[in-house]
Amino acid sequence: MLLMKRFIGAGVSFFLSVSFVCIFIISQNTLWNLFWLQSQNFDISFLILFSSLAHDIKGGVSPIILQWGIPISFYTVICITLLLAFIITFLIRLRFPINSKFSYAIAGFTSMYVMMSLIIMKYDGIVLISSARENFGLFVFCFIGLLGGFFFDILISNFLKRGN
Amino acid sequence: MKKYIKKILILFTLIFTSIGGYSSEKVYQLEVLTNDLDRPWSLDFLPNGDILISELTGNLKIFSSEGILSKSLTGLPKVFVKSQGGLSDIAVHPNFIQNKLIFLSFSIDTNQGKTLQVIRAKLEKNSLIDVRVIFTADAYRSTSAHFGARLLFLKDNTLLITSGDGFNHREKAQSLDNHFGKIIRINVDGSIPLDNPFIGKDNSLPGIWTYGHRNQQGLIIDSDGLVFSHEHGPRGGDELNLIQPGKNYGWPSITYGIDYNGSIISPFKTRDGMEQPIKFWTPSIAPSDMTFYNGELFPDWFGSIFISALSPGDVRRIVLKDNVFVSEEILFDEIQSRIRSIKVAPDGSLIMLTDDAKDKNKSGKMIKVIPR
Numbered sequence: 001m002l003l004m005k006r007f008i009g010a011g012v013s014f015f016l017s018v019s020f021v022c023i024f025i026i027s028q029n030t031l032w033n034l035f036w037l038q039s040q041n042f043d044i045s046f047l048i049l050f051s052s053l054a055h056d057i058k059g060g061v062s063p064i065i066l067q068w069g070i071p072i073s074f075y076t077v078i079c080i081t082l083l084l085a086f087i088i089t090f091l092i093r094l095r096f097p098i099n100s101k102f103s104y105a106i107a108g109f110t111s112m113y114v115m116m117s118l119i120i121m122k123y124d125g126i127v128l129i130s131s132a133r134e135n136f137g138l139f140v141f142c143f144i145g146l147l148g149g150f151f152f153d154i155l156i157s158n159f160l161k162r163g164n
Numbered sequence: 165m166k167k168y169i170k171k172i173l174i175l176f177t178l179i180f181t182s183i184g185g186y187s188s189e190k191v192y193q194l195e196v197l198t199n200d201l202d203r204p205w206s207l208d209f210l211p212n213g214d215i216l217i218s219e220l221t222g223n224l225k226i227f228s229s230e231g232i233l234s235k236s237l238t239g240l241p242k243v244f245v246k247s248q249g250g251l252s253d254i255a256v257h258p259n260f261i262q263n264k265l266i267f268l269s270f271s272i273d274t275n276q277g278k279t280l281q282v283i284r285a286k287l288e289k290n291s292l293i294d295v296r297v298i299f300t301a302d303a304y305r306s307t308s309a310h311f312g313a314r315l316l317f318l319k320d321n322t323l324l325i326t327s328g329d330g331f332n333h334r335e336k337a338q339s340l341d342n343h344f345g346k347i348i349r350i351n352v353d354g355s356i357p358l359d360n361p362f363i364g365k366d367n368s369l370p371g372i373w374t375y376g377h378r379n380q381q382g383l384i385i386d387s388d389g390l391v392f393s394h395e396h397g398p399r400g401g402d403e404l405n406l407i408q409p410g411k412n413y414g415w416p417s418i419t420y421g422i423d424y425n426g427s428i429i430s431p432f433k434t435r436d437g438m439e440q441p442i443k444f445w446t447p448s449i450a451p452s453d454m455t456f457y458n459g460e461l462f463p464d465w466f467g468s469i470f471i472s473a474l475s476p477g478d479v480r481r482i483v484l485k486d487n488v489f490v491s492e493e494i495l496f497d498e499i500q501s502r503i504r505s506i507k508v509a510p511d512g513s514l515i516m517l518t519d520d521a522k523d524k525n526k527s528g529k530m531i532k533v534i535p536r
Contacts, residue, residue, distance in 0.1 A: 026425075026427065029423075029425070029427050030427060030428070033428065033429060033430065036335055037417065037430055037432070040338065040417055042417070042430075042432060042435075048431050052428050052431055055427070055428055056427035056428060058426075059422065059425070059426025059427050059428075060425065060426055060427070062425075062426035064424055064425050073426075124246060124247040124307060124308040124309065125305070125306040125307035125308065125309075125332070126309055126331050126332065127332050128423075128425055129425055130334075130423065130429075133332050
Protein backbone atom coordinates (compact mmCIF):
# COMPACT_ATOMS: atom_id res chain seq x y z
CA MET A 1 0.00 0.00 0.00
CA LEU A 2 2.83 2.35 0.94
CA LEU A 3 4.64 1.52 -2.28
CA MET A 4 1.48 2.22 -4.25
CA LYS A 5 1.05 5.58 -2.53
CA ARG A 6 4.67 6.47 -3.28
CA PHE A 7 4.26 5.45 -6.89
CA ILE A 8 1.13 7.57 -7.28
CA GLY A 9 2.87 10.44 -5.49
CA ALA A 10 5.82 10.25 -7.87
CA GLY A 11 3.46 10.13 -10.86
CA VAL A 12 1.45 13.15 -9.73
CA SER A 13 4.66 15.09 -8.92
CA PHE A 14 6.08 14.26 -12.32
CA PHE A 15 2.87 15.21 -14.12
CA LEU A 16 2.66 18.56 -12.32
CA SER A 17 6.32 19.43 -12.85
CA VAL A 18 6.15 18.46 -16.55
CA SER A 19 3.01 20.59 -16.94
CA PHE A 20 4.82 23.47 -15.26
CA VAL A 21 7.79 23.16 -17.64
CA CYS A 22 5.60 22.78 -20.75
CA ILE A 23 3.41 25.77 -19.94
CA PHE A 24 6.34 28.02 -19.04
CA ILE A 25 8.42 27.07 -22.07
CA ILE A 26 5.49 27.68 -24.41
CA SER A 27 4.72 30.96 -22.62
CA GLN A 28 8.35 32.01 -22.99
CA ASN A 29 8.07 31.35 -26.72
CA THR A 30 4.82 33.32 -26.99
CA LEU A 31 6.22 36.28 -25.06
CA TRP A 32 9.38 36.21 -27.15
CA ASN A 33 7.34 36.50 -30.35
CA LEU A 34 5.10 39.21 -28.95
CA PHE A 35 8.02 41.26 -27.61
CA TRP A 36 9.57 41.22 -31.05
CA LEU A 37 6.31 42.37 -32.63
CA GLN A 38 6.07 45.13 -30.05
CA SER A 39 9.58 46.23 -31.02
CA GLN A 40 8.20 46.54 -34.57
CA ASN A 41 5.53 48.96 -33.26
CA PHE A 42 2.67 46.47 -33.19
CA ASP A 43 0.15 47.16 -30.47
CA ILE A 44 0.06 44.14 -28.17
CA SER A 45 -3.05 44.39 -26.03
CA PHE A 46 -3.87 42.16 -23.05
CA LEU A 47 -6.47 40.45 -25.20
CA ILE A 48 -3.82 39.56 -27.81
CA LEU A 49 -1.44 38.46 -25.05
CA PHE A 50 -3.93 36.13 -23.37
CA SER A 51 -5.45 34.77 -26.57
CA SER A 52 -1.94 34.06 -27.93
CA LEU A 53 -0.92 32.31 -24.70
CA ALA A 54 -4.10 30.23 -24.74
CA HIS A 55 -3.60 29.35 -28.42
CA ASP A 56 0.03 28.37 -27.96
CA ILE A 57 -0.51 26.28 -24.83
CA LYS A 58 -3.24 24.41 -26.71
CA GLY A 59 -1.07 24.29 -29.86
CA GLY A 60 1.71 22.48 -27.99
CA VAL A 61 -0.17 19.21 -28.35
CA SER A 62 0.23 19.28 -32.15
CA PRO A 63 3.07 17.19 -33.62
CA ILE A 64 6.46 18.90 -33.87
CA ILE A 65 8.72 15.97 -34.79
CA LEU A 66 8.20 12.95 -36.98
CA GLN A 67 10.30 10.12 -35.56
CA TRP A 68 10.12 6.62 -37.03
CA GLY A 69 6.97 7.76 -38.80
CA ILE A 70 5.32 8.66 -35.48
CA PRO A 71 4.25 12.29 -35.00
CA ILE A 72 5.40 13.50 -31.58
CA SER A 73 4.19 16.67 -29.88
CA PHE A 74 6.45 19.13 -28.13
CA TYR A 75 4.86 18.22 -24.81
CA THR A 76 5.67 14.55 -25.40
CA VAL A 77 9.30 15.42 -26.15
CA ILE A 78 9.56 17.38 -22.89
CA CYS A 79 7.80 14.61 -20.99
CA ILE A 80 10.18 11.90 -22.26
CA THR A 81 13.20 14.13 -21.66
CA LEU A 82 12.31 14.91 -18.05
CA LEU A 83 11.28 11.31 -17.36
CA LEU A 84 14.70 10.08 -18.47
CA ALA A 85 16.46 12.89 -16.59
CA PHE A 86 14.64 12.22 -13.32
CA ILE A 87 15.08 8.44 -13.55
CA ILE A 88 18.83 8.87 -14.17
CA THR A 89 19.02 11.34 -11.26
CA PHE A 90 17.16 8.93 -8.99
CA LEU A 91 19.58 6.13 -9.89
CA ILE A 92 22.62 8.35 -9.40
CA ARG A 93 21.32 9.48 -6.03
CA LEU A 94 21.04 5.85 -4.90
CA ARG A 95 24.82 5.63 -5.27
CA PHE A 96 25.77 9.23 -4.49
CA PRO A 97 23.39 10.92 -2.04
CA ILE A 98 23.65 14.45 -3.46
CA ASN A 99 21.22 17.11 -2.25
CA SER A 100 17.94 16.18 -3.93
CA LYS A 101 16.73 19.72 -4.79
CA PHE A 102 20.06 20.53 -6.34
CA SER A 103 20.33 17.27 -8.27
CA TYR A 104 16.81 17.37 -9.76
CA ALA A 105 17.22 21.04 -10.63
CA ILE A 106 20.49 20.36 -12.44
CA ALA A 107 18.85 17.38 -14.15
CA GLY A 108 16.04 19.65 -15.39
CA PHE A 109 18.47 22.26 -16.70
CA THR A 110 20.80 19.78 -18.37
CA SER A 111 18.04 17.71 -19.91
CA MET A 112 16.47 20.76 -21.56
CA TYR A 113 19.84 21.69 -23.00
CA VAL A 114 20.50 18.16 -24.28
CA MET A 115 16.98 17.94 -25.72
CA MET A 116 17.41 21.19 -27.64
CA SER A 117 20.88 20.17 -28.85
CA LEU A 118 19.57 16.85 -30.16
CA ILE A 119 16.67 18.52 -31.97
CA ILE A 120 19.08 21.04 -33.52
CA MET A 121 21.38 18.20 -34.59
CA LYS A 122 18.49 16.24 -36.09
CA TYR A 123 17.29 19.23 -38.11
CA ASP A 124 20.67 20.53 -39.35
CA GLY A 125 20.86 23.58 -37.14
CA ILE A 126 17.18 24.48 -37.21
CA VAL A 127 15.86 25.60 -33.83
CA LEU A 128 12.16 24.77 -33.77
CA ILE A 129 11.51 26.85 -30.64
CA SER A 130 12.10 30.42 -31.75
CA SER A 131 12.69 31.74 -28.23
CA ALA A 132 15.69 29.42 -27.86
CA ARG A 133 17.52 30.77 -30.93
CA GLU A 134 19.49 33.35 -28.97
CA ASN A 135 21.80 32.47 -26.07
CA PHE A 136 19.71 34.33 -23.51
CA GLY A 137 16.54 32.63 -24.72
CA LEU A 138 18.23 29.24 -24.57
CA PHE A 139 19.36 29.97 -21.01
CA VAL A 140 15.81 30.89 -19.97
CA PHE A 141 14.58 27.71 -21.71
CA CYS A 142 16.99 25.58 -19.68
CA PHE A 143 16.32 27.58 -16.50
CA ILE A 144 12.64 26.64 -16.77
CA GLY A 145 13.84 23.01 -16.81
CA LEU A 146 15.84 23.77 -13.66
CA LEU A 147 12.74 25.18 -11.94
CA GLY A 148 10.81 22.11 -13.11
CA GLY A 149 13.34 19.81 -11.44
CA PHE A 150 13.29 21.88 -8.27
CA PHE A 151 9.47 21.85 -8.28
CA PHE A 152 9.46 18.08 -8.83
CA ASP A 153 11.62 17.53 -5.75
CA ILE A 154 9.43 19.74 -3.55
CA LEU A 155 6.29 17.91 -4.68
CA ILE A 156 7.67 14.41 -4.37
CA SER A 157 9.15 15.19 -0.93
CA ASN A 158 5.73 16.40 0.24
CA PHE A 159 4.02 13.30 -1.12
CA LEU A 160 6.55 11.03 0.51
CA LYS A 161 6.16 12.81 3.86
CA ARG A 162 2.38 12.43 3.66
CA GLY A 163 2.74 8.81 2.59
CA ASN A 164 4.78 8.09 5.71
CA MET B 165 -37.93 -1.57 -51.12
CA LYS B 166 -38.68 0.47 -54.26
CA LYS B 167 -37.29 3.49 -52.49
CA TYR B 168 -33.97 1.70 -51.87
CA ILE B 169 -33.72 0.43 -55.46
CA LYS B 170 -34.31 3.97 -56.69
CA LYS B 171 -31.57 5.30 -54.40
CA ILE B 172 -29.12 2.62 -55.55
CA LEU B 173 -29.88 3.38 -59.21
CA ILE B 174 -29.27 7.10 -58.63
CA LEU B 175 -26.00 6.30 -56.86
CA PHE B 176 -24.78 4.09 -59.73
CA THR B 177 -25.76 6.73 -62.27
CA LEU B 178 -23.80 9.35 -60.34
CA ILE B 179 -20.73 7.11 -60.07
CA PHE B 180 -20.68 6.27 -63.79
CA THR B 181 -21.34 9.88 -64.77
CA SER B 182 -18.46 11.09 -62.60
CA ILE B 183 -16.06 8.44 -63.94
CA GLY B 184 -17.00 9.32 -67.50
CA GLY B 185 -16.65 13.01 -66.75
CA TYR B 186 -13.24 12.53 -65.21
CA SER B 187 -11.78 10.65 -68.15
CA SER B 188 -13.21 13.05 -70.73
CA GLU B 189 -11.91 16.04 -68.74
CA LYS B 190 -8.34 14.80 -68.89
CA VAL B 191 -6.87 16.73 -71.78
CA TYR B 192 -3.30 15.63 -71.25
CA GLN B 193 -1.05 12.64 -71.06
CA LEU B 194 2.19 12.19 -69.18
CA GLU B 195 5.40 10.96 -70.73
CA VAL B 196 8.42 10.11 -68.57
CA LEU B 197 11.49 11.49 -70.35
CA THR B 198 13.99 10.14 -67.84
CA ASN B 199 13.88 8.54 -64.41
CA ASP B 200 17.59 8.67 -63.75
CA LEU B 201 17.89 11.94 -61.86
CA ASP B 202 19.30 12.44 -58.39
CA ARG B 203 17.23 15.00 -56.48
CA PRO B 204 16.65 17.30 -59.48
CA TRP B 205 15.86 20.89 -58.49
CA SER B 206 15.37 22.95 -61.62
CA LEU B 207 15.59 23.05 -65.39
CA ASP B 208 15.87 25.52 -68.21
CA PHE B 209 15.80 25.30 -71.99
CA LEU B 210 18.62 25.92 -74.43
CA PRO B 211 17.81 27.39 -77.84
CA ASN B 212 18.74 24.11 -79.60
CA GLY B 213 16.02 22.18 -77.75
CA ASP B 214 18.28 20.68 -75.09
CA ILE B 215 17.24 20.89 -71.45
CA LEU B 216 19.62 21.84 -68.65
CA ILE B 217 18.81 20.07 -65.38
CA SER B 218 20.30 20.87 -61.99
CA GLU B 219 20.50 18.28 -59.26
CA LEU B 220 20.67 19.39 -55.64
CA THR B 221 23.52 16.96 -55.16
CA GLY B 222 25.74 19.25 -57.24
CA ASN B 223 25.31 18.00 -60.80
CA LEU B 224 24.30 19.91 -63.90
CA LYS B 225 23.19 17.67 -66.76
CA ILE B 226 21.92 18.11 -70.28
CA PHE B 227 18.96 16.18 -71.60
CA SER B 228 19.40 16.39 -75.34
CA SER B 229 16.61 16.88 -77.82
CA GLU B 230 17.37 13.29 -78.92
CA GLY B 231 16.42 12.07 -75.46
CA ILE B 232 19.89 11.32 -74.04
CA LEU B 233 20.84 12.37 -70.52
CA SER B 234 24.46 13.50 -70.24
CA LYS B 235 26.83 13.03 -67.35
CA SER B 236 27.34 16.05 -65.14
CA LEU B 237 28.99 19.00 -66.86
CA THR B 238 32.53 19.86 -65.88
CA GLY B 239 33.76 23.17 -64.49
CA LEU B 240 31.00 23.41 -61.89
CA PRO B 241 31.66 25.40 -58.71
CA LYS B 242 32.08 23.72 -55.32
CA VAL B 243 28.63 23.39 -53.81
CA PHE B 244 27.59 22.81 -50.21
CA VAL B 245 25.17 19.87 -50.30
CA LYS B 246 23.12 19.11 -47.22
CA SER B 247 19.43 19.12 -46.37
CA GLN B 248 17.92 21.93 -48.52
CA GLY B 249 21.33 23.17 -49.62
CA GLY B 250 22.91 22.29 -52.93
CA LEU B 251 22.94 23.21 -56.59
CA SER B 252 19.64 24.96 -57.13
CA ASP B 253 18.40 27.09 -59.99
CA ILE B 254 19.54 27.58 -63.59
CA ALA B 255 18.81 30.60 -65.75
CA VAL B 256 19.84 30.69 -69.38
CA HIS B 257 20.60 34.25 -70.49
CA PRO B 258 17.94 35.65 -72.87
CA ASN B 259 20.75 36.31 -75.41
CA PHE B 260 22.35 32.89 -74.97
CA ILE B 261 22.83 32.40 -78.69
CA GLN B 262 25.19 35.36 -78.73
CA ASN B 263 26.89 35.17 -75.32
CA LYS B 264 26.53 31.45 -74.24
CA LEU B 265 25.93 32.60 -70.65
CA ILE B 266 24.13 30.58 -68.02
CA PHE B 267 23.56 31.46 -64.38
CA LEU B 268 23.49 29.06 -61.43
CA SER B 269 22.44 29.51 -57.82
CA PHE B 270 23.70 27.23 -55.07
CA SER B 271 24.60 27.12 -51.39
CA ILE B 272 28.13 27.44 -50.09
CA ASP B 273 29.74 26.85 -46.70
CA THR B 274 32.15 29.54 -45.58
CA ASN B 275 33.95 30.52 -42.38
CA GLN B 276 31.04 32.86 -41.63
CA GLY B 277 28.41 30.19 -42.24
CA LYS B 278 26.30 28.85 -45.07
CA THR B 279 24.81 31.16 -47.63
CA LEU B 280 23.56 31.53 -51.19
CA GLN B 281 25.82 32.27 -54.13
CA VAL B 282 25.17 32.94 -57.81
CA ILE B 283 27.67 32.46 -60.62
CA ARG B 284 27.63 33.08 -64.30
CA ALA B 285 29.57 30.98 -66.77
CA LYS B 286 29.88 30.27 -70.46
CA LEU B 287 28.55 26.95 -71.61
CA GLU B 288 30.93 25.35 -74.09
CA LYS B 289 29.88 21.85 -75.15
CA ASN B 290 29.64 19.97 -71.85
CA SER B 291 31.64 22.25 -69.64
CA LEU B 292 31.42 25.60 -67.94
CA ILE B 293 34.19 28.07 -68.58
CA ASP B 294 34.90 31.61 -67.46
CA VAL B 295 33.02 31.01 -64.19
CA ARG B 296 32.48 34.21 -62.22
CA VAL B 297 30.81 34.74 -58.86
CA ILE B 298 28.37 37.59 -59.36
CA PHE B 299 26.46 37.45 -56.06
CA THR B 300 26.99 36.16 -52.54
CA ALA B 301 24.09 36.70 -50.17
CA ASP B 302 24.77 38.53 -46.94
CA ALA B 303 22.69 35.87 -45.22
CA TYR B 304 25.11 33.61 -43.36
CA ARG B 305 23.50 30.96 -41.22
CA SER B 306 24.29 27.77 -39.32
CA THR B 307 21.28 25.99 -40.82
CA SER B 308 21.11 24.23 -44.18
CA ALA B 309 17.63 25.53 -44.83
CA HIS B 310 15.67 28.27 -46.56
CA PHE B 311 18.10 29.44 -49.20
CA GLY B 312 15.37 30.54 -51.64
CA ALA B 313 17.72 30.39 -54.66
CA ARG B 314 15.29 31.01 -57.52
CA LEU B 315 16.55 33.08 -60.48
CA LEU B 316 14.59 35.10 -63.03
CA PHE B 317 15.52 37.45 -65.84
CA LEU B 318 13.45 40.59 -66.15
CA LYS B 319 12.73 42.14 -69.53
CA ASP B 320 15.60 44.61 -69.07
CA ASN B 321 17.93 41.60 -68.67
CA THR B 322 18.59 42.30 -64.99
CA LEU B 323 18.52 39.22 -62.77
CA LEU B 324 16.24 38.63 -59.79
CA ILE B 325 17.45 36.29 -57.04
CA THR B 326 15.35 35.02 -54.15
CA SER B 327 17.10 34.65 -50.82
CA GLY B 328 15.29 32.81 -48.00
CA ASP B 329 15.19 33.66 -44.31
CA GLY B 330 17.56 30.89 -43.19
CA PHE B 331 14.82 29.55 -40.88
CA ASN B 332 16.48 30.71 -37.65
CA HIS B 333 16.73 34.32 -38.82
CA ARG B 334 13.17 35.13 -39.76
CA GLU B 335 13.11 38.49 -37.95
CA LYS B 336 15.92 39.71 -40.20
CA ALA B 337 13.54 39.53 -43.18
CA GLN B 338 12.18 42.87 -41.92
CA SER B 339 15.61 44.58 -41.86
CA LEU B 340 17.20 45.95 -45.01
CA ASP B 341 20.80 45.52 -43.81
CA ASN B 342 20.98 41.84 -44.83
CA HIS B 343 19.75 39.44 -47.52
CA PHE B 344 17.60 37.17 -45.33
CA GLY B 345 14.08 36.95 -46.79
CA LYS B 346 14.69 39.25 -49.76
CA ILE B 347 14.39 39.40 -53.52
CA ILE B 348 17.56 40.91 -54.93
CA ARG B 349 18.06 42.51 -58.33
CA ILE B 350 21.47 42.70 -59.96
CA ASN B 351 22.97 43.21 -63.38
CA VAL B 352 24.44 40.19 -65.13
CA ASP B 353 27.96 41.29 -64.19
CA GLY B 354 26.99 41.45 -60.49
CA SER B 355 26.73 45.24 -60.31
CA ILE B 356 23.66 46.90 -58.86
CA PRO B 357 21.10 48.51 -61.18
CA LEU B 358 20.86 52.22 -60.44
CA ASP B 359 17.06 52.19 -60.26
CA ASN B 360 16.84 49.65 -57.41
CA PRO B 361 14.42 50.92 -54.74
CA PHE B 362 16.73 51.06 -51.71
CA ILE B 363 19.81 52.62 -53.29
CA GLY B 364 21.17 55.42 -51.11
CA LYS B 365 18.94 54.59 -48.13
CA ASP B 366 20.62 54.29 -44.73
CA ASN B 367 21.28 50.78 -43.42
CA SER B 368 20.00 49.23 -46.64
CA LEU B 369 21.76 46.90 -49.03
CA PRO B 370 21.44 48.35 -52.52
CA GLY B 371 20.64 45.07 -54.24
CA ILE B 372 17.38 44.55 -52.35
CA TRP B 373 14.28 44.75 -54.53
CA THR B 374 11.63 43.51 -52.07
CA TYR B 375 11.69 42.24 -48.49
CA GLY B 376 9.65 40.44 -45.84
CA HIS B 377 9.79 37.02 -47.49
CA ARG B 378 10.25 33.54 -46.00
CA ASN B 379 11.49 30.94 -48.49
CA GLN B 380 10.60 31.87 -52.05
CA GLN B 381 11.06 29.07 -54.56
CA GLY B 382 8.78 30.29 -57.34
CA LEU B 383 9.43 33.40 -59.40
CA ILE B 384 7.91 34.19 -62.78
CA ILE B 385 7.22 37.04 -65.12
CA ASP B 386 3.99 37.08 -67.11
CA SER B 387 3.37 38.34 -70.63
CA ASP B 388 2.61 41.83 -69.28
CA GLY B 389 5.93 41.97 -67.44
CA LEU B 390 4.37 41.49 -63.99
CA VAL B 391 6.44 39.48 -61.53
CA PHE B 392 4.88 36.86 -59.25
CA SER B 393 6.52 34.91 -56.48
CA HIS B 394 5.40 32.22 -54.12
CA GLU B 395 6.90 31.29 -50.81
CA HIS B 396 6.69 28.48 -48.31
CA GLY B 397 4.77 29.42 -45.20
CA PRO B 398 5.56 27.75 -41.88
CA ARG B 399 2.65 25.47 -40.88
CA GLY B 400 0.11 26.90 -43.33
CA GLY B 401 0.37 30.32 -44.90
CA ASP B 402 2.09 29.47 -48.20
CA GLU B 403 1.66 32.58 -50.34
CA LEU B 404 1.37 33.67 -53.95
CA ASN B 405 2.36 37.33 -54.27
CA LEU B 406 2.47 40.00 -56.93
CA ILE B 407 5.99 41.37 -56.61
CA GLN B 408 6.58 45.10 -56.89
CA PRO B 409 9.90 46.81 -56.19
CA GLY B 410 10.36 48.36 -52.75
CA LYS B 411 7.40 46.53 -51.19
CA ASN B 412 7.35 44.69 -47.87
CA TYR B 413 5.65 41.29 -47.95
CA GLY B 414 5.24 41.11 -44.21
CA TRP B 415 7.05 37.99 -42.99
CA PRO B 416 7.19 37.36 -40.06
CA SER B 417 5.25 40.39 -38.83
CA ILE B 418 2.09 39.28 -40.57
CA THR B 419 1.38 35.72 -41.66
CA TYR B 420 -1.43 33.26 -42.25
CA GLY B 421 0.64 30.39 -40.89
CA ILE B 422 1.64 29.25 -37.43
CA ASP B 423 4.93 27.87 -36.16
CA TYR B 424 5.89 24.20 -36.37
CA ASN B 425 5.54 23.90 -32.59
CA GLY B 426 1.90 24.97 -32.89
CA SER B 427 2.44 28.50 -31.55
CA ILE B 428 1.50 31.80 -33.12
CA ILE B 429 4.32 33.56 -34.96
CA SER B 430 2.24 36.68 -35.25
CA PRO B 431 -1.42 37.21 -34.38
CA PHE B 432 -1.55 39.82 -37.14
CA LYS B 433 -2.54 39.09 -40.72
CA THR B 434 -2.65 42.57 -42.18
CA ARG B 435 -0.83 45.82 -41.66
CA ASP B 436 -0.54 49.10 -43.52
CA GLY B 437 2.60 49.14 -45.61
CA MET B 438 2.72 45.35 -45.89
CA GLU B 439 1.44 43.51 -48.94
CA GLN B 440 -1.32 40.91 -48.88
CA PRO B 441 -0.91 37.70 -50.89
CA ILE B 442 -3.04 37.08 -53.98
CA LYS B 443 -3.72 33.69 -52.45
CA PHE B 444 -2.54 31.71 -49.45
CA TRP B 445 -2.73 28.01 -48.62
CA THR B 446 -3.54 26.58 -45.21
CA PRO B 447 -2.70 23.75 -44.80
CA SER B 448 0.52 24.13 -46.71
CA ILE B 449 1.08 22.72 -50.17
CA ALA B 450 4.85 23.42 -50.03
CA PRO B 451 5.11 25.31 -53.35
CA SER B 452 8.38 24.47 -55.08
CA ASP B 453 8.32 26.21 -58.48
CA MET B 454 6.05 28.09 -60.81
CA THR B 455 5.59 28.80 -64.48
CA PHE B 456 3.39 31.07 -66.55
CA TYR B 457 1.63 29.19 -69.34
CA ASN B 458 1.86 31.04 -72.65
CA GLY B 459 2.10 27.97 -74.89
CA GLU B 460 -0.23 26.86 -77.64
CA LEU B 461 -0.63 23.14 -76.93
CA PHE B 462 -3.28 23.67 -74.25
CA PRO B 463 -5.43 26.64 -75.29
CA ASP B 464 -7.64 26.28 -72.19
CA TRP B 465 -4.64 26.77 -69.96
CA PHE B 466 -3.35 29.91 -71.69
CA GLY B 467 -2.61 32.68 -69.19
CA SER B 468 -2.69 30.32 -66.17
CA ILE B 469 -0.03 30.08 -63.52
CA PHE B 470 1.15 26.55 -62.72
CA ILE B 471 2.56 25.96 -59.24
CA SER B 472 4.33 22.71 -58.45
CA ALA B 473 3.86 21.47 -54.89
CA LEU B 474 5.76 19.05 -52.69
CA SER B 475 2.92 18.29 -50.32
CA PRO B 476 1.00 16.17 -51.01
CA GLY B 477 2.59 16.34 -54.48
CA ASP B 478 0.63 17.87 -57.33
CA VAL B 479 0.39 20.96 -59.50
CA ARG B 480 -1.99 23.85 -58.94
CA ARG B 481 -3.32 25.66 -62.00
CA ILE B 482 -4.17 29.15 -60.84
CA VAL B 483 -6.35 31.52 -62.85
CA LEU B 484 -6.10 35.21 -62.08
CA LYS B 485 -8.09 38.09 -63.46
CA ASP B 486 -6.61 41.57 -63.01
CA ASN B 487 -4.20 39.98 -60.52
CA VAL B 488 -7.07 38.74 -58.37
CA PHE B 489 -7.48 35.04 -57.65
CA VAL B 490 -10.29 33.42 -59.65
CA SER B 491 -9.85 29.65 -59.45
CA GLU B 492 -7.53 26.77 -58.63
CA GLU B 493 -7.38 23.35 -60.27
CA ILE B 494 -5.37 20.43 -58.91
CA LEU B 495 -3.52 18.55 -61.65
CA PHE B 496 -1.08 15.65 -62.01
CA ASP B 497 -1.71 14.25 -58.52
CA GLU B 498 -1.77 10.80 -60.16
CA ILE B 499 2.05 11.02 -60.29
CA GLN B 500 1.98 10.59 -56.50
CA SER B 501 5.29 12.25 -55.93
CA ARG B 502 6.79 15.52 -54.78
CA ILE B 503 6.83 17.82 -57.81
CA ARG B 504 10.00 19.84 -57.54
CA SER B 505 9.87 21.98 -60.64
CA ILE B 506 7.60 22.91 -63.52
CA LYS B 507 8.37 24.90 -66.67
CA VAL B 508 6.72 25.62 -69.99
CA ALA B 509 8.84 24.24 -72.83
CA PRO B 510 9.26 26.28 -76.02
CA ASP B 511 6.92 23.81 -77.81
CA GLY B 512 4.11 24.56 -75.34
CA SER B 513 4.34 21.32 -73.36
CA LEU B 514 4.91 21.36 -69.61
CA ILE B 515 8.03 19.76 -68.16
CA MET B 516 8.06 18.65 -64.53
CA LEU B 517 10.70 17.27 -62.20
CA THR B 518 9.94 14.94 -59.31
CA ASP B 519 12.55 14.58 -56.60
CA ASP B 520 11.44 11.84 -54.19
CA ALA B 521 14.02 13.14 -51.76
CA LYS B 522 12.76 11.12 -48.84
CA ASP B 523 13.04 7.76 -50.54
CA LYS B 524 16.60 7.02 -51.58
CA ASN B 525 15.55 4.02 -53.64
CA LYS B 526 13.48 6.18 -55.94
CA SER B 527 14.99 8.30 -58.67
CA GLY B 528 13.86 11.71 -59.68
CA LYS B 529 11.93 11.82 -62.93
CA MET B 530 11.49 14.34 -65.69
CA ILE B 531 7.95 14.19 -67.02
CA LYS B 532 6.49 15.86 -70.09
CA VAL B 533 2.86 16.88 -70.28
CA ILE B 534 1.42 16.77 -73.79
CA PRO B 535 -2.12 16.85 -75.19
CA ARG B 536 -4.00 13.58 -75.13
